[in-house]
Amino acid sequence: MHERLDDYILDIFQNAVEAGASYVTVELDERGDTVRVKVSDNGRGMDPEEAQRALDPFVTDGVKHPSRKVGLGLPFLAQAVKQTGGEFRLDSQRGKGTVVEWSFPSHHWDTPPRGELSQLWRALLNYPGNHELVISRLGDSGLQYEIRRSELIEALGNLEDVGALALLDEYLRSLEEKE
16 A cells, blocks of 8 residues: 555556556645645546456556556555545546546545655656656645646756756755745
């Protein structure tokens, strides 16, 4: 089971890119008494039966991880959300993409801690592949920003370059320090 919110976001993002998505959005809203996350993609999507199987921890397609007999990412997320009284939604259409949306009550004792968001954003932005990523963040005290992978690559060049990574880290930390 994942320990932090950033673990869940990373897992769902990886699923999106590995499902062939060329465009992924990650929205995190921590205003008020609720933590809301929405990950949308334009990947290959799932038909209703596949989406239902994706929520079964004892089913896996055997493709992503051939040696595994179980797929636990979405089932663990749905269970964690249920334990806190939050909301979970999986909406997917074959050939159009997938939306995974969930929320936790921010003050529930079983709501996972956020984790280090600047490190999460860096990991997502540096995930291999030719895809666009848009990260939207809202928080209390007026915290609000949007990050586009294509704009960062345009400004910094290769995000694997040491100098670019140092600037990226500084930028991402500065965004979160506004909270």
